[in-house]
Amino acid sequence: MFQKFIYVMCAVIILFYIFVVGNGITWGIPNNNHPFAYHMDEWAQAQSIRSLFKHGTSNISGSAHGAIFHFFISGVYLAPFILLRIVNPFIIKSSLFNLEMQQKLFEILRINTLLFGFGSLIIIYKIAKDHLKINPVLPVFFFAVTPIFLALSNYFKYDIALVFWIIFSFWWMFRYAKNPTLKNFFFAGIIAAFAFATKLSALPILGVYILSFFFFTPHWKKKLIWLFSGILIFISVFLLTGIPDLLLSKNDYGQWLESNLVSGPKNDTDNFILPFHYWIFLLFSEYPAIFGRFFYIISVISITTLSIQSIWNFRQDDKKKELFLLFSFFIFALSLVPLKIGAGGNRVLVFLPFFALLSGLIIHNLSKNILRKIFFILFIFGMIFQVCESLIWISTRTGLDPRETSSVWIQKHIPENTIIGLEPIPIFQFAPDFILKEYYEKEYNAKFHTRYNYKLIDYQTKMLPSFIIVSNPDIHMKYFKKSPKKNLVVRLQKEGFHKVTTFTPNFKYYKYINNDLNFYLSAIIASPVEIVIYEKKPRTAYFK
Numbered sequence: 001m002f003q004k005f006i007y008v009m010c011a012v013i014i015l016f017y018i019f020v021v022g023n024g025i026t027w028g029i030p031n032n033n034h035p036f037a038y039h040m041d042e043w044a045q046a047q048s049i050r051s052l053f054k055h056g057t058s059n060i061s062g063s064a065h066g067a068i069f070h071f072f073i074s075g076v077y078l079a080p081f082i083l084l085r086i087v088n089p090f091i092i093k094s095s096l097f098n099l100e101m102q103q104k105l106f107e108i109l110r111i112n113t114l115l116f117g118f119g120s121l122i123i124i125y126k127i128a129k130d131h132l133k134i135n136p137v138l139p140v141f142f143f144a145v146t147p148i149f150l151a152l153s154n155y156f157k158y159d160i161a162l163v164f165w166i167i168f169s170f171w172w173m174f175r176y177a178k179n180p181t182l183k184n185f186f187f188a189g190i191i192a193a194f195a196f197a198t199k200l201s202a203l204p205i206l207g208v209y210i211l212s213f214f215f216f217t218p219h220w221k222k223k224l225i226w227l228f229s230g231i232l233i234f235i236s237v238f239l240l241t242g243i244p245d246l247l248l249s250k251n252d253y254g255q256w257l258e259s260n261l262v263s264g265p266k267n268d269t270d271n272f273i274l275p276f277h278y279w280i281f282l283l284f285s286e287y288p289a290i291f292g293r294f295f296y297i298i299s300v301i302s303i304t305t306l307s308i309q310s311i312w313n314f315r316q317d318d319k320k321k322e323l324f325l326l327f328s329f330f331i332f333a334l335s336l337v338p339l340k341i342g343a344g345g346n347r348v349l350v351f352l353p354f355f356a357l358l359s360g361l362i363i364h365n366l367s368k369n370i371l372r373k374i375f376f377i378l379f380i381f382g383m384i385f386q387v388c389e390s391l392i393w394i395s396t397r398t399g400l401d402p403r404e405t406s407s408v409w410i411q412k413h414i415p416e417n418t419i420i421g422l423e424p425i426p427i428f429q430f431a432p433d434f435i436l437k438e439y440y441e442k443e444y445n446a447k448f449h450t451r452y453n454y455k456l457i458d459y460q461t462k463m464l465p466s467f468i469i470v471s472n473p474d475i476h477m478k479y480f481k482k483s484p485k486k487n488l489v490v491r492l493q494k495e496g497f498h499k500v501t502t503f504t505p506n507f508k509y510y511k512y513i514n515n516d517l518n519f520y521l522s523a524i525i526a527s528p529v530e531i532v533i534y535e536k537k538p539r540t541a542y543f544k
Contacts (some may be wrong), residue, residue, distance in 0.1 A: 009137045014121050017144040020394060021114050021153045027397055028526055029106035034403065034433035035096045035440070037106065039526035042156045043095065046109060049075045050089050067242040069197035070158040077112050096437075096444055109156035116164040117153045123167045124353065128360055131174040132321060138379075139360035142298075145386055147393035148290040148349055151524040158199050159346045165195035167353050169205060170328075177216035177321060182226055188212065189234040196234075197242030201347065204335040206234060208328045215324045269340035273479050274517075278341040286344045289518040291355065292389045294382040299355035302362040303329065322361055329354035345522045392509045396525050402503035406469075406531045407434035409501060414452070414467060421457040421468035423485065430471040430528035459487035468492065468534045475520050475529055497534040504530045 028038030037043045041064065048058035048071040059065045081087045087105050092098045124143050128136035143149065152159045172188035192209045195202040213227045214220055220227075274281045288296045306326050309319075332350050336343035366375050410432060414420070423429045426439055438450040455465055476486040505527045510519070516529045 006135065006137055010125055010140050013137070013141050013144050014118065017117065017121065017150070017153075018114065020150055020391075021117065024154045024394065024397065025107055025110050025114075026103075027154065028401070029110070030095065030099055030102040032099055033407075033437075035099055035102075035437055036427060038401070038403070039155050039157075040428060042106065042109075045071070045157055046089070046105065049078065050092075054090075067197050067200050068244070069194060069241045070161050070199070072241070074109065074112055074156075078108065081108055094444065096440055106156060110154065113153055113156055113160050116161045117149070120160070120164045120167050120353075123164070123171050124356060127167070127171055127174060128357060131171075131178070132357065132361060134360050134364040136360070138363050139356040141383065142295050142359055142386075143352060143356040145383075145390050146291055146295060146352060147390045148346075148522070148524050149352060150390055150394055152346055152349060155526070157346070159349050162195060162199045162202055163349055163352060165191060165198055166202065166205060166350060169195055169209070170325075170353070173209070173212040173216070173324075174321060176212060177324075180216055180218060182229075185213065185217075185226055185230050186233055189230040190237050193234045193237035194241065196238050200242075201335070202350070204331045206231075207331045209234060211327060211331070212324065215320055265338060265340045265342045268342060271481050271483070272341055273481055274341075282341070282344050286518055286522060287348065289514045290345070290348070290393075290522045290524060291352075292386045294386045294389075295355065295359070298359045298363070298382070299351075302355075302358045305362055306358060322358075325354060325357055325361075329358070341521070345524060389513060392513055393525065396505045396507060396510050396519070397527060399506045402505055402528055402531045403430060403433045403436075406432040406503040406533065409503070410434060410533070411451070413500075416451050417453060418467055419453045419455055419465040421455050421461075421465045423470060423488070424456045424458065426456075430531060431469060432531065435469065457488070458484050459491045464492075464495065464497075464536075466536045468497065470532050470534065471528045472520065472530060473532050475516060479517060479520075492534050495536070497536055500533045500535045502530050502532050 029042075030037055037046075044064040048063040048068070051060050051063045052058045052068055052071045053075050058068050058071050064071075078087065078089065082089070087101060087108055089101075089105050092102055092105070095102075121140055121144055125136045125140050128134050128139040149160075169188060169192040172184065172191050176184040176188050189209055192205045195205045209230065210227065213230065217223055217226065269278055272278070276284070291299070303326065306322060310323050310326060329351070332354070336347060339347060363375075363379070410420075411434060420435065422431060422435065422439065426436055431439070435452070435454070438452065439454050441448045442450050442454070455461075457464055457468065470485065470489065470492075473485065473489045476483050477489055480486050505519075505525070519525065520529050
């Protein structure tokens with residue numbers, strides 16, 4: 001009877017996840033009102049599929065750079081839809097054309113992400129139940145009902161797929177622990193290589209794979225050939241499925257790696273004005289916000305408790321899997337240190353499996369305590385709070401997006417043929433939908449008639465037009481030491497420009513639990529914090 005209850009609860013949680021993600025499946029994808037995806041990474045990753053199958057590499061201009069495995073399996077996933085003539089990504093020549101086809105394509109690709117998320121929940125359930133021997137309800141709940149997981153599940157990106165392959169590799173490693181055969185060790189290495197081939201930031205999985213050999217191999221000193229063979233298989237699979245374009249001399253990853261791991265993190269961190277040191281900010285502000293405060297607190301307590309217990313339990317065979325998970329977490333955590341302030345947002349999603357499973361372990365142990373009834377009541381309230389906090393994050397994209405509301409306002413209040421100043425490059429500046437569509441229609445077709453005229457401007461432009469649109473000006477003024485946008489806003493203030501109106505996402509409830517900096521830096525919701533319209537001499541009618 002109790003087992004049936006567990007099945008039902010896990011099924012309800014998974015259905016909740018599918019419902020929330022499915023309900024936002026069309027949010028921000030290209031349509032007739034806005035020809036660009038709100039999350040431009042989605043467009044780049046969709047372009048990577050076409051580039052891979054047309055040119056043999058995804059690392060070309062307009063596509064996402066990095067390992068190609070996810071784009072390859074996404075292309076295989078699309079094949080039935082192409083054969084059935086439901087979608088044809090190869091006829092989409094630019095962001096402005098074939099919008100109905102683009103809409104179908106992104107819906108199908110987002111379902112692909114949803115499937116990876118669903119698979120992740122199933123494997124978390126299996127690891128908790130079959131290998132850790134704990135009640136799987138809480139690990140599944142914490143994994144599914146988390147702001148960052150729910151938000152990122154709504155985009156076609158490799159983040160959710162990466163987590164799936166990491167969890168799947170852990171499942172194989174635990175199978176190896178239960179039945180330490182060479183076959184199981186090799187399969188664990190292959191799946192781990194798929195994780196690395198999905199996203200290069202998953203390199204720590206190699207360290208975890210090596211760790212599994214020493215943790216779970218009986219008489220490991222006599223079987224070192226297994227380890228070297230497994231590493232060789234891992235590297236071979238990664239090279240063939242992750243970077244074959246490099247082997248064929250079709251790409252060079254050097255500059256991309258340098259900008260993502262060295263110059264980018266350093267420059268971004270040095271340029272931010274934060275209320276605390278960046279690690280204090282991440283640990284005590286951003287992480288609680290994107291994981292949910294209740295879940296994050298439980299996770300920190302769990303990791304701390306297990307770390308202390310590991311001193312006494314290190315040699316106990318029944319605690320090996322717990323310690324393996326703990327040490328694996330620290331391997332991944334150390335890999336994020338070089339990223340500095342960039343060690344947040346989608347990059348910290350790799351913590352989620354460890355948080356969910358380790359929290360489940362600690363809560364399972366507490367449930368045996370004489371105070372279990374008190375803990376049960378507290379956890380019920382905590383879980384309710386976790387659900388509310390996650391839904392509040394998702395609610396920021398309900399209703400009209402600021403790119404939509406600003407488009408309506410502009411057409412209603414700004415006269416035709418007015419020159420409007422835009423920041424370069426408009427497609428990356430969260431410009432209003434109508435403005436973005438007109439601007440790029442004109443770029444592709446010089447004869448196209450637009451309602452307004454547009455001028456790209458920055459703080460050095462000699463003559464500024466009377467209307468200027470700026471996204472996230474307050475973020476740059478408050479939190480950036482220097483930036484072209486900040487210089488522009490300072491100049492606008494000096495030259496008498498005033499904020500005519502401001503458009504924001506649905507922050508009705510969000511403002512009570514988080515702040516604008518968390519929203520901006522986490523970037524798990526692909527929306528501007530604000531779109532501001534400036535005018536040199538605003539008409540009083542605006543303010544009525």
